[in-house]
Amino acid sequence: MDEEALGARGLVVGYRGHEVIDGLDLALMRGRITAIIGANGCGKSTLLWALSRLLPSEGTVVLDGRDTATLSTREIARRLSVLPQGPSAPEGLTVADLVARGRYPHQKWLRQWSEADEAAVREALERTNMTAFAGRPIDELSGGQRQKAWIAMALAQRTDTVLLDEPTTYLDIGHQAEVLDLLVELNVSAGRTIVLVLHDLNQAARYADRVIAMERGRIAADGTPDEVITAETLRAVFGVEAHVVADPHSGAPLVIPASVPPAVRRAAQPTS
Amino acid sequence: MPSRGSATTAVSGLVALAIAVGVVAMLSIGVGSRFIPPDSVLSALFSPGGGFYDNVIWELRIPRTVAGLVIGAALGLSGAVMQGLTRNPIADPGILGVHAGAAFGVVVAIYVFGLLDFRAHVGFAFAGAALVSAAVWLVGSRGRDGATPVKLALAGAAISAFIGSATSLVLYADSTAFDEFRFWSVGSLAGAKADLLLAAAPFLAGGALLAFGVIRGLNALSMGADVARSLGQRVRLVRGAAALAVVLLSGTAVAAVGPIGFVGLTVPHVARALAGPDHRRVLPYSALLGPLVLLGADIVGRVVAIPSEVQVGAITAAVGAPVFIWFVRRRTVREL
Ligand SMILES: Nc1ncnc2c1ncn2[C@@H]1O[C@H](COP(=O)(O)OP(=O)(O)OP(=O)(O)O)[C@@H](O)[C@H]1O
Ligand SMILES: [Mg+2]
Numbered sequence: 376m377d378e379e380a381l382g383a384r385g386l387v388v389g390y391r392g393h394e395v396i397d398g399l400d401l402a403l404m405r406g407r408i409t410a411i412i413g414a415n416g417c418g419k420s421t422l423l424w425a426l427s428r429l430l431p432s433e434g435t436v437v438l439d440g441r442d443t444a445t446l447s448t449r450e451i452a453r454r455l456s457v458l459p460q461g462p463s464a465p466e467g468l469t470v471a472d473l474v475a476r477g478r479y480p481h482q483k484w485l486r487q488w489s490e491a492d493e494a495a496v497r498e499a500l501e502r503t504n505m506t507a508f509a510g511r512p513i514d515e516l517s518g519g520q521r522q523k524a525w526i527a528m529a530l531a532q533r534t535d536t537v538l539l540d541e542p543t544t545y546l547d548i549g550h551q552a553e554v555l556d557l558l559v560e561l562n563v564s565a566g567r568t569i570v571l572v573l574h575d576l577n578q579a580a581r582y583a584d585r586v587i588a589m590e591r592g593r594i595a596a597d598g599t600p601d602e603v604i605t606a607e608t609l610r611a612v613f614g615v616e617a618h619v620v621a622d623p624h625s626g627a628p629l630v631i632p633a634s635v636p637p638a639v640r641r642a643a644q645p646t647s
Numbered sequence: 648m649p650s651r652g653s654a655t656t657a658v659s660g661l662v663a664l665a666i667a668v669g670v671v672a673m674l675s676i677g678v679g680s681r682f683i684p685p686d687s688v689l690s691a692l693f694s695p696g697g698g699f700y701d702n703v704i705w706e707l708r709i710p711r712t713v714a715g716l717v718i719g720a721a722l723g724l725s726g727a728v729m730q731g732l733t734r735n736p737i738a739d740p741g742i743l744g745v746h747a748g749a750a751f752g753v754v755v756a757i758y759v760f761g762l763l764d765f766r767a768h769v770g771f772a773f774a775g776a777a778l779v780s781a782a783v784w785l786v787g788s789r790g791r792d793g794a795t796p797v798k799l800a801l802a803g804a805a806i807s808a809f810i811g812s813a814t815s816l817v818l819y820a821d822s823t824a825f826d827e828f829r830f831w832s833v834g835s836l837a838g839a840k841a842d843l844l845l846a847a848a849p850f851l852a853g854g855a856l857l858a859f860g861v862i863r864g865l866n867a868l869s870m871g872a873d874v875a876r877s878l879g880q881r882v883r884l885v886r887g888a889a890a891l892a893v894v895l896l897s898g899t900a901v902a903a904v905g906p907i908g909f910v911g912l913t914v915p916h917v918a919r920a921l922a923g924p925d926h927r928r929v930l931p932y933s934a935l936l937g938p939l940v941l942l943g944a945d946i947v948g949r950v951v952a953i954p955s956e957v958q959v960g961a962i963t964a965a966v967g968a969p970v971f972i973w974f975v976r977r978r979t980v981r982e983l
Contacts, residue, residue: 429873431791452879459877465734465869465924472925479867480879532878 378440380405380536380568381426381455385434388418388425395421396592398434405535408562408569410579412603413589414613419572420460422589423538426570427457438536452480456532460540460572462525464513470524471509474499477531499530502557518545526554530561537561539571543578551575555582580604580627588612604628657928660921664935668716671942675712676704680949680956714839715942715959718900719910721851723937725896726911727918727929728858731865732889733796739912740897742800743890747807748779749901751814753831758817758824768831769843769902773850776898779810784890792872793883794890834905834960836945847903854895858930861889865926907960909967910940916974 382402389395395418403409411419424430428443428451436443439454446454456477464473477499478492500506503523513521522545529537542558543551559582561567573579579586580600588596588603590612596603609617609630616633677688683700690696691704729738740746752775756762762771787802788794818825864885867875872882897911918932944962951957 424873427877429876447879448876448881449879452877457877459871459873462874463871467919467924468869469923472923473870476866476870476878479863482863 378405379403379437380439381570382437383426383434384437386422386425386436387433388421388430394592396425396432399592399594401426401587401594403568403570405568406562406566407584408558408571408582409585409587410583411570411572411587411589412574412576412579412612413595417589417612418592419589420540421592423457423540423570423572427451427455427538429457449480452532452534454534455536455538456529456534457538458525458529458540458542460544466514467512468514469510469512470505470516470527471496471500473513473524474505474509474527474531477528480532495531495533499527502530502561503527504553519547519550522546523550523554526557535566536568536570539569541572541574543573543575551578558582576604576609576630577622577627580629581622581625600627604630657922661931661935664932664939668935668938668942671939671946672712672716675715675942675946676708678946678949679703679708680953710839710841710844711836711945712942713844714836714904715945716938717844717847717851718836718839718904718907719938719941720934721854721896721900721937722907722910722941723914723918723933723935724855724858724930725893725900726913726937727915727926727933728861728865728889728896729893729911730915731869731926731929732886732893733799734869735796735800736916737912738800740893741807742803743893743897744779744783744803744807744810745776745894745897746901746906747810747814748775748777749773749898749906750828750832751775751779751810752902754814754817754824754828757827758821763827766843769846772831773898773902776901777894779806780890780894780898782806784887788883788886794886795872831905833958834901834907834963835958836904836941837956837958839904843903847899850895850899854892854899855934857888857892858896861885861892862926862930865889869924869926905960907941908964909971910937910963913967913971913974914940916971920974 379402384400386399386401387394387397399422411422413419421430425432426436428436428448438446438451443451474496475492478495481492482488500509503526505520505523505527508516508520508524513524516524522542526539526542529539542554546554555578558569558571562569583600585598586600586603587594588608595612596608604619605628606617606619609615609619618631618633619628620631621627622629676692677683677685681703683703687700688704691701695701695705725740729740729742730736733742749772752771752773753768755775756768756771762768783799783803783806784794786806787799790798818828864875864880867878867880868882868885875882875885900907914933914936915929917936918929922928922932941959941963944966945959948957948959948962
């Protein structure tokens with residue numbers, strides 16, 4: 376059962392000489408949801424990029440048991456899709472056209488558009504509840520609708536492994552739950568391996584099988600939500616004081632920041 | 648095609664444009680600074696005898712019209728590919744150094760080799776365009792992420808400026824070269840002859856094939872190099888092929904008829920305004936709008952100053968610049 380879908384051995388990634396990630400080992404198991412958490416700038420996106428082969432790196436990235444150095448860009452794109460943080464589409468591009476581009480890795484130069492492509496696009500639009508927006512230009516959508524259109528594009532790619540960089544940013548609480556439920560649904564019904572960067576620790580705790588906390592390009596903690604989301608790890612990784620209690624609804628760890636709220640602070644101020 | 652409705656609209660738009668191009672082509676055969684009665688035009692076309700009008704039609708007007716069609720298509724296509732490659736709505740092939748290179752080639756032909764025949768200029772112009780754009784490409788694609796739009800634009804601006812000042816230096820030093828060059832430097836369809844067009848055909852056909860071959864790559868690139876790669880596109884290959892298409896199309900155009908501004912810049916904007924940002928539509932639309940604009944401008948140039956003619960390059964600049972400004976002010980310049 377426990378088979379590696381995506382992994383890294385001795386991964387070194389950097390920009391212009393300075394290494395952001397310096398020797399990282401990781402094995403992500405098939406059919407699991409893994410959340411990556413960590414402070415801004417700690418290297419989460421860099422790791423996702425290197426794992427999806429969008430950034431050149433030293434060391435080995437293994438996808439479906441094969442060294443990605445031996446796979447073509449197109450073969451990688453058929454096995455792994457990635458939703459970047461804040462992608463941009465040309466003005467006037469419709470949702471349907473964007474989602475259809477998720478089919479590129481499956482299309483040959485001559486055989487352009489097939490039944491399978493049509494079905495994948497329709498399904499991606501339905502799953503993300505974007506069918507009604509199919510004909511609308513992306514730039515005329517709200518931030519949340521836009522985000523879902525991009526998720527639909529990644530879904531249309533129909534890959535076994537899906538990487539998402541902050542898929543819930545820009546979404547209201549209802550749509551955040553909708554997107555995360557959708558990912559769980561893909562994971563459960565289609566057995567997809569899902570890796571996502573999240574800033575909301577409570578979401579990570581609730582939706583992920585495994586949480587990886589990063590700190591300055593290293594893995595600082597790795598394990599189940601219960602193991603990783605603890606007051607000690609939060610202090611070490613984010614430098615914040617927090618209480619961690621059990622969520623009464625799901626039993627997952629729930630983070631309550633211990634910073635002093637303004638009302639309390641004001642009350643404590645001496646009157647001059 | 649995911650959205651069938653818009654695909655149908657796109658096709659009917661193309662048919663309408665094709666008809667318009669046909670009409671302009673007929674006008675271009677029928678209208679000139681020398682008046683030829685319509686019945687003589689028709690008899691020259693369908694039962695040529697070898698009379699004076701027949702010769703004017705077959706030796707001058709038809710080659711000129713064909714040149715307007717193919718060069719117009721080449722300028723429109725190369726502009727669309729250039730803007731897609733650089734994700735820059737105000738890019739034109741000049742960024743790759745094509746025009747600076749062609750001008751330098753012509754100056755070298757005149758000044759260094761003393762060649763005054765314009766046929767010799769064609770070869771030198773093409774060689775100059777190809778060499779300078781190759782240099783721009785080499786400089787602009789150094790480094791890990793390859794030929795990014797910004798690096799290309801900087802390399803192109805720097806090298807074009809350098810080549811341009813070398814060209815000026817020669818022109819100011821040598822008054823024969825200046826006179827000859829002045830004649831070349833405003834593009835004109837008037838000198839187009841059948842043999843010249845035949846020589847240009849393979850380059851233009853190769854460029855057009857490449858352009859249509861990179862449609863999917865350009866679409867993917869329009870969402871950024873990272874997304875393109877994540878969709879399985881080989882970004883370096885796409886960029887290289889697109890740049891080669893631009894050089895073949897616009898290098899051949901500038902070599903064959905001289906520099907013609909604003910067609911490559913403006914036509915893709917009209918195409919996007921009509922058909923949206925998808926290159927499956929932008930490229931064919933541009934390939935039809937190009938000849939429409941170029942032949943239209945050429946016909947205007949033939950009749951505004953009868954009995955003499957105004958070169959088409961002067962007309963496109965005079966008309967293209969205000970049209971482009973109007974577009975910018977209407978804010979229909981779409982971000983890519
Ligand atoms: N293109 C780049 N060139 C140079 N340095 C970069 C580049 N992208 C990121 N970095 C640096 O690499 C480090 C890690 O960045 P990364 O984007 O991976 O962080 P992150 O964990 O995703 O942060 P965030 O939560 O803000 O998205 C940062 O110090 C950043 O400044
Ligand atoms: Mg990030």
